[in-house]
Every structure is written in structure tokens, then in C-alpha cells.
Amino acid sequence: GENVEQHPSTLSVQEGDSAVIKCTYSDSASNYFPWYKQELGKGPQLIIDIRSNVGEKKDQRIAVTLNKTAKHFSLHITETQPEDSAVYFCAARPNYQLIWGAGTKLIIKP
Amino acid sequence: DSGVTQTPKHLITATGQRVTLRCSPRSGDLSVYWYQQSLDQGLQFLIQYYNGEERAKGNILERFSAQQFPDLHSELNLSSLELGDSALYFCASSVEAGGRGTGELFFGEGSRLTVL
Numbered sequence: 001g002e003n004v005e006q007h008p009s010t011l012s013v014q015e016g017d018s019a020v021i022k023c024t025y026s027d028s029a030s031n032y033f034p035w036y037k038q039e040l041g042k043g044p045q046l047i048i049d050i051r052s053n054v055g056e057k058k059d060q061r062i063a064v065t066l067n068k069t070a071k072h073f074s075l076h077i078t079e080t081q082p083e084d085s086a087v088y089f090c091a092a093r094p095n096y097q098l099i100w101g102a103g104t105k106l107i108i109k110p
Numbered sequence: 111d112s113g114v115t116q117t118p119k120h121l122i123t124a125t126g127q128r129v130t131l132r133c134s135p136r137s138g139d140l141s142v143y144w145y146q147q148s149l150d151q152g153l154q155f156l157i158q159y160y161n162g163e164e165r166a167k168g169n170i171l172e173r174f175s176a177q178q179f180p181d182l183h184s185e186l187n188l189s190s191l192e193l194g195d196s197a198l199y200f201c202a203s204s205v206e207a208g209g210r211g212t213g214e215l216f217f218g219e220g221s222r223l224t225v226l
Binding site for chain 1: 112114151152153155158165166168200202213214215217218219220
């Protein structure tokens with residue numbers, strides 16, 4: 001079955017710098033790759049997603065890239081701000097279920 | 111506000127007891143998912159219901175059970191509780207069964223279960 005690996009588990013960056021979180025997946029049938037953000041004390045919330053027929057997608061300071069050949073996708077956050085501090089989860093969908101990565105705790109240092 | 115309502119927000123109980131967690135999905139959403147999140151852990155998928163029928167099963171223990179009612183709300187029943195069952199339990203809903211459209215999940219704020 002599908003397996004999603006997410007790295008790093010913790011990422012600490014200076015405010016204003018960029019952050020990159022990477023995920024790899026194993027099942028080439030996966031066709032949908034969302035990223036969720038979980039703030040402290042809250043449930044995860046979708047922040048951006050990408051489908052397998054697209055290589056990159058941007059939404060203001062957030063972008064996701066997908067390399068289907070290498071089976072990996074990444075979340076890029078530019079000009080990080082304190083409110084970006086959270087746990088980020090990637091996921092892949094090979095059929096009708098999401099397979100989740102283990103999460104990355106992003107810490108923004110002032 | 112995601113539109114998904116979970117009750118109770120906090121629950122403290124003893125080992126061996128049974129509890130019921132309740133979830134009301136977003137208006138119009140037919141799918142309900144239950145997830146377990148232990149301290150500093152990822153999201154463990156437990157079970158999904160779509161329009162009253164079980165759609166998919168994940169790592170749900172036999173001591174746990176769930177159902178979705180005709181009004182689409184769902185309940186997760188946890189019995190013979192153990193210390194290791196202490197966790198955040200999230201409910202999420204989506205408009206579809208999965209595999210079509212964006213498949214966005216809308217999460218509630220969770221029910222924090224503490225087993226003493």
C-alpha cells in the first residue's frame with residue numbers, strides 16, 4: 001500500500017526566511033496531494049493542494065511542487081511569519097483515502 | 111470555524127470505562143472520518159462513514175466502534191479504555207466519498223480524552 005514519508009520532523013527558521021518541507025510517496029497511482037496546517041489546539045486545515053497533472057501551484061507565500069517521476073512533493077513557505085508556526089501534514093491519495101505523513105513542526109524564530 | 115462540531119471538548123475517565131464522542135459534520139457533507147492523534151504524533155485514520163454506511167476502516171481497535179446516523183451525525187464509542195487510549199480524537203467531514211473533486215477534509219477542534 002501507499003506510504004508517505006515526511007521530512008524534517010522539526011524545522012526551525014528565522015522569521016522572514018523560507019521554509020521547505022518534503023514528502024515522498026510510494027504508490028504511483030496517487031493523484032492528489034494536499035497539505036494541511038494544524039495550529040495549536042485546533043484541527044488540521046487544508047492550505048494548498050496539487051493534482052498529479054500539475055507540477056507547481058502557488059498561493060501567495062505558499063507553493064507546492066510535485067515531481068511525479070521521483071515521487072516527491074514539497075511545500076515552500078516564503079517570507080515566514082510568526083503565524084506560520086504550526087504542524088504541517090502532507091498526504092497522498094492513491095485511491096479514495098488519504099495517506100498521511102507524520103507531520104513537521106515548523107518553528108518561526110523572532 | 112470549519113463547521114464541524116465535536117463534543118465533548120475534554121473528557122477525563124478511568125481505565126476500563128466506556129465513552130462516546132459525538133460529531134456533527136458540515137451542513138451538506140455526507141462523509142465523516144475519525145482520526146486519533148496521540149501526543150506529538152501524526153494523524154491515525156480510524157474509520158470513515160459515507161451517508162450512513164461504513165466506507166473505509168483504518169487502524170481502529172476492536173474495542174472501538176462508530177456509526178453514522180440518518181441525520182449524518184456520527185458517534186465514536188471507545189470501550190474498556192486503557193491508558194494508551196489517551197489522545198485527541200478528531201472528526202472530519204467532506205462532501206464526497208473520496209476519489210473525486212478536491213476531497214478537502216474539514217476537521218473539528220477535537221475531543222481530548224484523558225484516561226487515568
